[in-house]
Amino acid sequence: MRFMKIAAIVSFASVIPATGAFADNSLYVLAARQGDLNKTMSRISDMVANVNTTAFKTESDVYDELGERMDDRSHISFGTISTSKRDYSQGNLIATKRQLDIAINGPGFIMVDTPRGIRFTRGGNLAVNSEGSIVTKEGYPLLGPGGGTVELTEEDINIIIREDGLVSAGVEERGQIGIFEFANYQALVREGQGFYKTDQVPIPSEASKVVQGMIEASNVNSVRAMTDLIEVSRNIETVKMLQRDIHDIKLNSIKTLTRQ
Amino acid sequence: MQSLHTAATGMQAATTNIDVIANNLANQNTTAYKRKRAEFQDLLYVHDKRVGTQTSDAGTIRPTGIQIGLGVSTAAVYSIAEQGAFEQTSNPFDLAINGKGYFRVTLPDGTEAYTRAGAFQVNGDGEIVTADGYTVSPGITIPDNSSSVTVNNSGEVIVTIAGQTAPSNQGQFELVRFINEAGLESVGQNLMIETEASGPPTDGTPNEDGFGAITQGWLEGSNVIPVTELTNMIKAQRAFEMNIKVMEATDESMQTLNQAA
Numbered sequence: 001m002r003f004m005k006i007a008a009i010v011s012f013a014s015v016i017p018a019t020g021a022f023a024d025n026s027l028y029v030l031a032a033r034q035g036d037l038n039k040t041m042s043r044i045s046d047m048v049a050n051v052n053t054t055a056f057k058t059e060s061d062v063y064d065e066l067g068e069r070m071d072d073r074s075h076i077s078f079g080t081i082s083t084s085k086r087d088y089s090q091g092n093l094i095a096t097k098r099q100l101d102i103a104i105n106g107p108g109f110i111m112v113d114t115p116r117g118i119r120f121t122r123g124g125n126l127a128v129n130s131e132g133s134i135v136t137k138e139g140y141p142l143l144g145p146g147g148g149t150v151e152l153t154e155e156d157i158n159i160i161i162r163e164d165g166l167v168s169a170g171v172e173e174r175g176q177i178g179i180f181e182f183a184n185y186q187a188l189v190r191e192g193q194g195f196y197k198t199d200q201v202p203i204p205s206e207a208s209k210v211v212q213g214m215i216e217a218s219n220v221n222s223v224r225a226m227t228d229l230i231e232v233s234r235n236i237e238t239v240k241m242l243q244r245d246i247h248d249i250k251l252n253s254i255k256t257l258t259r260q
Numbered sequence: 261m262q263s264l265h266t267a268a269t270g271m272q273a274a275t276t277n278i279d280v281i282a283n284n285l286a287n288q289n290t291t292a293y294k295r296k297r298a299e300f301q302d303l304l305y306v307h308d309k310r311v312g313t314q315t316s317d318a319g320t321i322r323p324t325g326i327q328i329g330l331g332v333s334t335a336a337v338y339s340i341a342e343q344g345a346f347e348q349t350s351n352p353f354d355l356a357i358n359g360k361g362y363f364r365v366t367l368p369d370g371t372e373a374y375t376r377a378g379a380f381q382v383n384g385d386g387e388i389v390t391a392d393g394y395t396v397s398p399g400i401t402i403p404d405n406s407s408s409v410t411v412n413n414s415g416e417v418i419v420t421i422a423g424q425t426a427p428s429n430q431g432q433f434e435l436v437r438f439i440n441e442a443g444l445e446s447v448g449q450n451l452m453i454e455t456e457a458s459g460p461p462t463d464g465t466p467n468e469d470g471f472g473a474i475t476q477g478w479l480e481g482s483n484v485i486p487v488t489e490l491t492n493m494i495k496a497q498r499a500f501e502m503n504i505k506v507m508e509a510t511d512e513s514m515q516t517l518n519q520a521a
Contacts, residue, residue, distance in 0.1 A: 005443070016460075032270070034517075037513075038261055038262075038263075038513075039308065039326075039328060041261065041263045041509070041510060041513065042261070042262040042263045042328050043328050043329075044263070044331035044506065045262070045263035045266035045267045045270070045331075045503075045510070046263075046302075046328060046330065046331060048265050048266075048267065048270055048499075048503055048506050049266050049267060049270030049273065049329075049331040049332040049503060049506075050270070050300070050302055050329070050331075050332045051264060051270070051499050051502065052273065052274070052300050052332075052495065052496070052499050053273075053300040053301060053302055053332050054299055054300060054301065054335075056302055057310030059327070059329075060465040061326070065333060074369060081308070081326060083309065083322075083324045083325065083326055084324065084326045084328075085324065085329065093475050096340060097342050098297075098338075098340045098341070098342070099341075100442075118494075123299075123301065123335075125299050125335070125336065125338070127338075127440060127442055127443070128440040128442075128455065129440060129457070129459075130439060130440060130443070130457060130458065130460075131459075132439055134446055137299065137335055137336045137338075139457075152439070154437070154439050154462050155469065155470055157355060157359075157360055157470045180420060184323065186311075186323060186324040187311050187312065187323060187324060189311055189325070189327065190302065190305050190329065191304075191305070192300060192301070192302050192303050192304040192329050193301045193335065194301045194330075194335075195300065199312070204262050215299075222498070222499075222502055225502070227313060229505065229509050230509070232513075233510075233512055233513045234507075235510040236513040236516055237513075237516050240516045240517060240519070244517060254512060255281075
C-alpha cells in the first residue's frame with residue numbers, strides 16, 4: 001500500500017479542474033506520476049533480477065509530495081520519488097565450504113584496490129592470483145587495515161581466515177583482510193559488480209565478523225518484490241484511468257460549451 | 261520501460277545457474293569431479309539524483325541519491341576444490357590422491373594437462389595411461405611378466421616379476437600443484453590445463469611437502485552434494501519464474517499505456 005497514498009494525491013489534483021481552477025495541471029501531474037511509476041517498476045525488476053546476487057542489498061524508492069501553491073484556492077501536489085533507501089540488513093549465509101569464500105556477519109565492507117581507485121564490497125568470493133595475493137574475483141587485491149595486501153605462498157595448504165580477518169597458513173600469519181564501516185551508509189554509491197564507492201573515511205569495524213567457507217546471499221525479499229510489482233502495475237492502470245477521465249471531462253466541456 | 265530488459269538479465273542469470281546445477285548433477289558420479297558454483301553480481305547503475313550534489317547555494321548537499329540498477333550478470337563460475345569421498349574399487353591402477361595435487365598427463369599433441377581422476381589403465385606397451393590412453397607422467401612401464409603391482413603412498417610403483425624374489429621399483433608418480441587451483445581451465449575428459457591465472461605448476465613427490473598421499477585401489481568420487489544442488493535448482497527455477505512475472509507485469513503496463521485515451 002506504499003504507493004497508494006500517492007494515487008490519492010494524484011486523484012486530488014485531478015479534481016482541481018472540475019472544481020473550476022483555470023490552471024489545469026492535472027495531466028502533467030499524472031504524466032510525472034506515470035514516469036515515476038515506470039522508474040519504480042525498473043527498481044523492482046532490478047531487485048528481482050538480483051535475487052541470487054552475492055551480498056546484494058535491497059533498495060526502495062521513497063515517494064514524497066512536491067507541493068505548489070497556485071493561488072488562494074488551489075494547491076497542486078506532485079507525488080515524486082525524492083530519494084531511495086538502501087536496506088543494509090544482513091543477507092543469509094550460504095555454506096560453500098570453499099577456503100577462500102568469506103561472508104561478513106555485521107555491517108562491515110572489504111576494501112579493494114581496483115584500477116579505478118579504492119572501492120568497497122561485501123562479495124567474499126575471493127581467489128589467489130598467480131603471485132599469491134588474495135584478490136577479488138576480478139583480480140583486484142584486498143587491502144588490510146594498514147593498507148597492506150595478504151600474500152600467500154605456494155606451500156600454503158590450509159588457509160585459516162579468522163573472525164577479525166587475520167589470514168594464516170598453519171601457524172604463520174599471512175596478513176589481514178580489513179573490514180570497514182562508514183558513518184553514512186546511504187551515501188555509498190553503487191558501481192555494479194558488487195562494488196561501492198565513497199569519499200567517507202573508512203572506520204575499522206569492530207562489530208563485523210568474517211565467516212570462512214560461507215557466502216552472503218542477496219537480502220532481496222522476493223515476496224515483497226512481487227507484491228510491490230502488483231501494486232505498481234495496478235497504479236499504472238489507475239493513473240491511466242484518471243488520464244482518460246480528465247480527457248473525457250475536457251472533451252465534454254468543449255462539447256457542452258460549444259453547443260449554444 | 262527498462263524493467264523489461266532488467267527482467268531479461270534476471271532470466272539469463274537464472275538460466276546460467278540452472279545450467280551449472282545441471283552439470284553438477286550430471287557429474288555426480290564422475291571421478292574426482294569438483295562441483296561448480298555460479299556467482300552473480302549487479303550490473304551497472306543509472307543515477308537519477310546523484311548523491312553528494314549541492315541542493316542549494318547555502319552549500320547543503322544531497323545525503324542520499326537515487327540510483328536504479330539495470331539488472332544482473334554472471335560474475336564467475338568457479339569450482340570448489342573440496343576433497344571428494346573415496347570409493348574402493350580394488351583395481352591396482354585406480355589411484356586416489358588424499359590431499360593436494362594433480363597427476364600430470366601428456367596429451368597427444370605434446371602439451372600437458374592435469375587431473376585428479378586416477379582411474380588409470382595399462383596400454384599395449386605396458387605403460388600406465390589414463391582412460392583415454394594418455395601417458396601419465398613420468399611414464400611408468402609395467403613389465404608384462406609381472407605378477408603383482410603395488411603403488412605406495414609416495415607414488416612408487418613396485419612390481420613383483422615372476423621368477424624374481426626381490427620386488428623391483430618401476431618409477432614414481434609425480435604430482436603438481438598450483439598456487440591458484442581455481443584458475444585451472446577444465447577441458448573435459450576430467451582434465452584441466454594451466455592458465456595465466458593458475459600460475460605455473462610446482463612439481464613434487466606424493467606424501468611430501470604438503471602434497472597428497474596416493475591411495476591404491478581407491479578412486480576419489482565427485483564432491484557434488486545432490487540435495488544441495490536440488491535445493492539450488494528450486495531456487496533458480498523460482499528466480500526464473502519471478503523474472504517472468506516482472507516481464508508480464510511490464511508488458512501489461514505497456515499495454516495499459518498503449519490503449520487510446
